[in-house]
Amino acid sequence: DYHERLKNWLLYAQSQDITCAGALTDAKGNRALPPSMQKDPDLNLRVVEVRDDGIVVRGAKCMICGVAAANEIFCLPGGAYKEADKDYAVAFVVPKDIEGLTIVETRRPSDMREYEEGFDIPNDIGGITQAYLLFNDVFVPKERVFMCGEYKYCLNVIQYFTSTYRAAIGGCVAGQGDLKVGASIIMARANGLSIRTFYDKLIRMQINNETTFGMGVAASALGKEHPSGCWLCDSLLANSNKVHVATLPYETNRLAQEIAGGIGETGCLPSYKDIMDPKYGSLIKKYVEAGLDWETRARGARLVEWLTLGPGVPGCMHGGGSPDAARLMIRVSTPWEKWVELAKRVGGIKADVPEPPKPKK
Amino acid sequence: DYHERLKNWLLYAQSQDITCAGALTDAKGNRALPPSMQKDPDLNLRVVEVRDDGIVVRGAKCMICGVAAANEIFCLPGGAYKEADKDYAVAFVVPKDIEGLTIVETRRPSDMREYEEGFDIPNDIGGITQAYLLFNDVFVPKERVFMCGEYKYCLNVIQYFTSTYRAAIGGCVAGQGDLKVGASIIMARANGLSIRTFYDKLIRMQINNETTFGMGVAASALGKEHPSGCWLCDSLLANSNKVHVATLPYETNRLAQEIAGGIGETGCLPSYKDIMDPKYGSLIKKYVEAGLDWETRARGARLVEWLTLGPGVPGCMHGGGSPDAARLMIRVSTPWEKWVELAKRVGGIKADVPEPPKPKK
Amino acid sequence: DYHERLKNWLLYAQSQDITCAGALTDAKGNRALPPSMQKDPDLNLRVVEVRDDGIVVRGAKCMICGVAAANEIFCLPGGAYKEADKDYAVAFVVPKDIEGLTIVETRRPSDMREYEEGFDIPNDIGGITQAYLLFNDVFVPKERVFMCGEYKYCLNVIQYFTSTYRAAIGGCVAGQGDLKVGASIIMARANGLSIRTFYDKLIRMQINNETTFGMGVAASALGKEHPSGCWLCDSLLANSNKVHVATLPYETNRLAQEIAGGIGETGCLPSYKDIMDPKYGSLIKKYVEAGLDWETRARGARLVEWLTLGPGVPGCMHGGGSPDAARLMIRVSTPWEKWVELAKRVGGIKADVPEPPKPKK
Amino acid sequence: DYHERLKNWLLYAQSQDITCAGALTDAKGNRALPPSMQKDPDLNLRVVEVRDDGIVVRGAKCMICGVAAANEIFCLPGGAYKEADKDYAVAFVVPKDIEGLTIVETRRPSDMREYEEGFDIPNDIGGITQAYLLFNDVFVPKERVFMCGEYKYCLNVIQYFTSTYRAAIGGCVAGQGDLKVGASIIMARANGLSIRTFYDKLIRMQINNETTFGMGVAASALGKEHPSGCWLCDSLLANSNKVHVATLPYETNRLAQEIAGGIGETGCLPSYKDIMDPKYGSLIKKYVEAGLDWETRARGARLVEWLTLGPGVPGCMHGGGSPDAARLMIRVSTPWEKWVELAKRVGGIKADVPEPPKPKK
């Protein structure tokens, strides 16, 4: 009755307006080995006890985004498992303050500046955090458990999750990209230059944004309905998008820094405190002023820094899974032999085109 | 009553199963000047006489695809015109054998091989042609004229056409890409190698294919209905796609050649005639044979050549308009100032961020 | 007698083992205007008084690298100037503690961590700083002045400097790149994976390193001797290299993050302080351990963060001038018309191929 | 006394001004197997008989460049061989008309046009050809044999050859690139546009040219003298250059086509014969004329076609070995563990960083 339990929790979550962090990534330990072969069995989150009224879990979920702002945490298995790993096939949801759960936030670039006065962190209306969740024998009541041992379905869970994530992330990254475009134009003008000077670079940035956005739209548009009523995005398109999401924003960042100048590249600007210094601050202001007032230029530069080198850098490379994991999915989802048949037809090739036999050693 | 005329022709065309070539591109002459300022007024197709029962047109439409296979030719204005160019604002449809129209086919790479025996052109089930259409005072009856002087609407025509084209071409180019993937796998195996040797390159090719396909889907999915009932694709997405269509297939081609080996790169293989030579042909066959039989390898190599250097190379760079024309549309369609506002909000910038005043000379 | 003065200072500097920071970049103000047309004449460093025994200068040099570690500061003009800007044509060298000079260090990513205990800044044997140098009516004695008003030679100064810089920086960036390769391999192994898993990415990184290194070597090897005995690097090669230096390290960074995993991408790891916490620190250690011990993995991750998002990111984009400045030099140094002649010869073109006449407005 | 024989032949070749083609590439057959394990032992060139006065060889050398223009052919082993393949470790030089040698030229794109009148092949002062050399029991006299069975030295031969080739090819490809730049400017002007319209693209092309040129220079400059007196290029730089040589010209080609317009992209222009047609030729001429006379534009378009899709396309991808062969050499030549040590030092890592143990199956 997992389906029933899940529906109940969903209704409850909606009625209480629950915000939820999604936790898949385990500590994992040695990446070359499955959970059950790790030196320490806790390196992936696992069921250590099954009771009548629920289960007890131990392990860690790492780099989980948005925990600070969430009410509850939804845990899912971190990989596709075989029978030996069936204790790791576990899904459940818990409130953040449950007993036995320790939450440790990770660092992010320039994080300490958030404790400083002024705009060296330009942004106080947003930002993201990631947490390590240490589950030290946490008890989860039955009605909040949605998988427990059904290892065969882990692959499904992962694929349903990643194809949705890798479609949706395209729009998210595009929005950040729009912001980078805006910040770049601000810097151009603050430097005294027109948007026209940089159209070639801005258009390149915009194409990058449209690409991750568009690929996400396409993956959704060509998705299929699951019997349960859920919409599942197209795997090939969603995973191709993941590769773009892990690549294009780096080019967009580079172009933002190119437009901004050295002041934005490494945040190469005195601190807010220095700028406000009663003795020499006015001199700094005088020299930071350019096409627009000093404050706009300084804030713009800090925004570019924040977006490209600071705490505003999202985990677009690995969030939602590594690009090589996406490439693997593309490999699995592409109908290679169909393309071979197509090419045979156009090329007038009649013979079979089999894989070479495995060489004997 | 253009709309009525067009509907009538459409009904007629459907009932007769008419195939149509679309002709926009004029000879154009000097690209820096509008039609009316060219040395020769005929360099863009124009109305030279308006009669009661129709119009007389003169000029040339160049590089028109599919004329050989078409029944009729649909001419549209080649650019967005101002009042001075209103004679050039003309749209109509004519049968291919109309009086005064000379059709000259253009060349394509390795075209003469199509007259040879054998598989040096691997493909006899497809191929494209382009034509120069020389209109030497062609009379077009009234009911086949859909625009004549309404220069203000040329921009609309162009945009409706290009946003549809630049969405649709993504799927077209993706299909060619699938073929290139298939041809590459054939060559790998014909060389004795497994598909596994080249997965990284093949996945890159596949991502390219998915990208132009997906962007086209997205442009369609996010299109809007025109009051006439037509569906108009999203301009930003369609034009971003045009830039991909003009770029990614070149990388796909390069990878196909990389996988195929020198034999595919420049078609570096003796001719069919040499291979079939009674004296030394058997020796060539002996040496062309590798992982698969000589014929599969030779045909596969010719297919790669055909697709990447031969008559199978489509005009993905300029067909449907040049990439810089698409970039211009992106420039015009992007809400730059909205991104500035977004960045101001996130960066805590209160001041105005205007364009710098034009410098006085 | 500038040459004599310079020689004397050089001998002195060598005998005293003087380390020197090079300061070209002015505050500049509005980038669209030359120094003399700025709202505030001090926005570029200028001579405000010429005395018998020396000169008095005012203005700011910004983002100057290595000032903290330098004994003296060598100032050069920041651009190529016309007659109206001749007060800005000034070159001199001063000790760091000269009267009237205020030095304000700029920020860099994650800078506050340098004040923390532990390895969240992994590195205490290196690092770079940049400073704003505020010259508030600084007197420079005659024998330390090497240019004063000779505006015609500013272009030479800039070109001699940039072609040397843009050659040499290639090796510098390559060395950082080698470090990134090393850090990536450490992370692979710390994650339990073999170097073999990532050879394609590592080889790409290495090619990037070899490219900036090689182009720098080539620019030097094909340089020419200046009559003074100095060696001047080849401008086309050095400036082409600058474009690589501003591009390739971004790809190298991206690949390092791809190999390292999320832990390296955004430094997504609890702080040293948390890891050392007596209560839950041991749990974090348990979960950070993977292929190698927790400390190697944590330090490796911080190293990747430091190199790609932290204070170890050098200013390779703008340091030594912006890429567009380099592109401008390439434009100026390339013999375009010679390539036209070459193409005419090979293409059998006999006619002249002139630029089109400027269109009249 | 191979060294003595080689010296003698070199003196003879110089005195007679002998031009030589270099033949390494064998037919190879199945790429996954060494010569001695092929179905047919002749798939790599081999010694079938050793006599007192010389040797008899059988097999084929494929895709050999410049045979048509050469006096003699210098054969070298095509790979690094083990003992089992020692019959394939053979090097010698023969005149082109030696008994038992059949030479079959390969095709190249649009080759038949060379037999046509006019400029559809724009170029009659150059061009390259490749040949299949079929050695059917060819006798080579002793004094022209320089290796026969010394399989251990094959790797050296290959490496000496490839590092020189992969350095030198950079300059060759750069020269072709200069030509592409020139042809692009001609097309811009022939279309009525100024070089200024395309500076961003032309500069990108020029950087590509400078890169392969510069890397070649660097590989030579940092080469080392072999005890024999030969100069051996730096392997890392030369092989990195091979990867550029196999990549950058494709971008340069794409940009040339982008600048030229559809007329250059696929050679989308009526044939010379059509242009000269007494009936409608004058109309074509009228419509081909644009910024410059029709002939310059037509010849320019054919030149772009020739360079990017025609017989002027050199084998830069596979000539001198495939890019993956170069990547393998980079892998072998890079001091990976040295970069690890470097990173350990900077990152303060004290522990060993070994490769993970091979997993047991």
Ligand SMILES: Cc1cc2nc3c(=O)[nH]c(=O)nc-3n(C[C@H](O)[C@H](O)[C@H](O)COP(=O)(O)OP(=O)(O)OC[C@H]3O[C@@H](n4cnc5c(N)ncnc54)[C@H](O)[C@@H]3O)c2cc1C
């Ligand atoms: C900012 C940020 C936010 C995140 N938010 C969340 C979140 O909200 N919820 C959540 O569940 N997770 C989250 N993650 C974690 C993310 O899902 C993981 O980073 C991602 O799945 C990759 O795992 P990893 O970081 O452990 O990398 P690793 O698994 O260590 O991978 C590192 C590299 O090694 C490769 N690799 C790994 N194993 C193998 C193997 N066996 N063979 C070959 N190659 C291999 C990978 O492809 C990758 O290139 C976040 C990450 C970041 C950086």
Ligand SMILES: Cc1cc2nc3c(=O)[nH]c(=O)nc-3n(C[C@H](O)[C@H](O)[C@H](O)COP(=O)(O)OP(=O)(O)OC[C@H]3O[C@@H](n4cnc5c(N)ncnc54)[C@H](O)[C@@H]3O)c2cc1C
């Ligand atoms: C294979 C193929 C099939 C085609 N099929 C069709 C078809 O079926 N129907 C049809 O109507 N057309 C067709 N075309 C033509 C195609 O639409 C044109 O090639 C395209 O619009 C570009 O025009 P052009 O070739 O005249 O290039 P040009 O206009 O000469 O452009 C060349 C370059 O100059 C730039 N440029 C041009 N003018 C300016 C300016 N004023 N300022 C700055 N830059 C400028 C362009 O951006 C481009 O980079 C086809 C083309 C090809 C190659």
Ligand SMILES: Cc1cc2nc3c(=O)[nH]c(=O)nc-3n(C[C@H](O)[C@H](O)[C@H](O)COP(=O)(O)OP(=O)(O)OC[C@H]3O[C@@H](n4cnc5c(N)ncnc54)[C@H](O)[C@@H]3O)c2cc1C
């Ligand atoms: C880490 C770091 C270290 C540095 N170290 C030193 C040092 O040791 N010594 C030193 O002298 N300098 C140093 N610099 C400064 C460096 O030389 C400058 O950053 C560089 O010259 C660019 O100047 P800018 O930053 O003022 O950028 P800007 O001049 O503001 O340029 C920003 C962008 O605008 C473009 N642009 C500028 N003006 C125009 C125009 N008129 N028309 C069109 N486009 C234009 C530029 O090409 C660039 O893309 C350093 C910079 C950094 C980031």
Ligand SMILES: Cc1cc2nc3c(=O)[nH]c(=O)nc-3n(C[C@H](O)[C@H](O)[C@H](O)COP(=O)(O)OP(=O)(O)OC[C@H]3O[C@@H](n4cnc5c(N)ncnc54)[C@H](O)[C@@H]3O)c2cc1C
């Ligand atoms: C225009 C041109 C001119 C040439 N001129 C000359 C010349 O003058 N003299 C001369 O000797 N040669 C010449 N060559 C041949 C050239 O050296 C070869 O093309 C090159 O060495 C690659 O060999 P191949 O073409 O047989 O490709 P293949 O060996 O078939 O390789 C095809 C692809 O498979 C990969 N591959 C091959 N084997 C393996 C394997 N075992 N495992 C994994 N991957 C593998 C390759 O890396 C490549 O990506 C020329 C080639 C061309 C195209």
